[in-house]
Amino acid sequence: MMDTAMGSWPTPPAGVDGGAETLFKARVEFEIERRLKELDAISAERISNSAKEIQAVQAEDRLREAVQSAYLTSAAQAVDRSVKRAELVVKTAATIGTVQTGLTALFYRDSTTQTIPAHVMIPMIAIACSIGLAAGYLGYLGKRTIDGDPLVASMAPKQQAARLSLYIAWINTTVFARVALLRLAVLALSLGIGLMPTALIPDPPLWIYVTAGLVAGVALLVEVCRAEWDKT
Numbered sequence: 001m002m003d004t005a006m007g008s009w010p011t012p013p014a015g016v017d018g019g020a021e022t023l024f025k026a027r028v029e030f031e032i033e034r035r036l037k038e039l040d041a042i043s044a045e046r047i048s049n050s051a052k053e054i055q056a057v058q059a060e061d062r063l064r065e066a067v068q069s070a071y072l073t074s075a076a077q078a079v080d081r082s083v084k085r086a087e088l089v090v091k092t093a094a095t096i097g098t099v100q101t102g103l104t105a106l107f108y109r110d111s112t113t114q115t116i117p118a119h120v121m122i123p124m125i126a127i128a129c130s131i132g133l134a135a136g137y138l139g140y141l142g143k144r145t146i147d148g149d150p151l152v153a154s155m156a157p158k159q160q161a162a163r164l165s166l167y168i169a170w171i172n173t174t175v176f177a178r179v180a181l182l183r184l185a186v187l188a189l190s191l192g193i194g195l196m197p198t199a200l201i202p203d204p205p206l207w208i209y210v211t212a213g214l215v216a217g218v219a220l221l222v223e224v225c226r227a228e229w230d231k232t
Contacts, residue, residue, distance in 0.1 A: 064160070068160065068164050071164055071168060072164070072167065075167060075168045075171040075172075076171070078171055078172070078175050079171060079174060079175060082137075082175045082179075082182075083138065085182065086134045086135075086137050086138045086182055086185070087134075087138070089130060089131075089134040089182065089185050089186060089189060090131055090134045090135060090138075092189065093127050093128075093130040093131045093134070093185075093189050093192070094131060096127055096189070096192065096193060096196075097124060097127040097128070097131075097192075100123055100124060100127065100192075100196055100199065101124070103196075103199075103200065104116075104120055104199055104200070107199075107200050108120075117202065117203075119198060119199065119204060119209075120199040122195055122198070122199070122209065123191075123192045123193075123195040123196045123198065123199050124192070124199075125192075126188050126189070126191045126192030126195060127188070127189060127192035127193075129185075129188040129192075130185045130186070130188035130189035130192060131185075132185075133181045133182070133184050133185035133188060134181070134182060134185040136178070136181050137178055137179070137181040137182045137185065140177065140178045140181075180223040180226065183219075183223060184219065184220070184223060187215075187216065187219045188216075191212050191215065191216060194212065195208070195209075195212060
């Protein structure tokens with residue numbers, strides 16, 4: 001008797017009257033049915049795996065689309081936020097300058113026969129510099145363009161990531177190109193606010209202005225060094 005563990009049709013026992021042709025057909029039909037079942041199982045497994053892979057790819061595409069959309073939205077809003085910050089500095093400096101002018105006029109309202117001290121103008125000069133620096137930062141926004149040729153459209157993740165990185169780099173260059181002007185504007189505004197009381201003092205001590213000048217000089221040096229560092 002032949003081995004049945006390998007799926008072969010057994011040899012009929014002795015004395016059994018079965019035609020060789022009938023036995024051969026039965027064996028072929030059995031083998032065909034067994035092979036078809038195996039192929040169906042393999043095909044079903046492949047279809048299931050393919051469906052899972054397609055679902056995984058679609059989920060990854062949706063996640064990548066959501067992340068890239070969030071990056072693009074955040075990058076685009078960076079320009080708006082920078083504009084609002086600069087406008088806030090300008091409005092704040094203008095308001096404080098108006099208040100300082102009113103207080104100075106009120107304090108020296110009886111000084112019709114004498115000259116107003118020159119140190120009264122120091123806080124106003126600092127506030128005016130703050131407005132000028134912030135306005136200069138606003139004026140330079142939007143002057144940058146993308147260097148090089150734009151990337152071609154592609155569905156490849158690497159091309160999409162490269163295009164996203166190029167766009168974010170362009171936005172960052174636009175926003176941070178002259179951000180030192182905005183930082184110096186905030187510093188000038190802070191110095192103007194800090195020196196406002198000295199305008200109401202007839203003879204303020206000299207060390208106040210020396211300290212303010214040192215702070216302004218150090219801040220300016222830091223910004224210059226930072227700009228040179230960014231170029232390297």
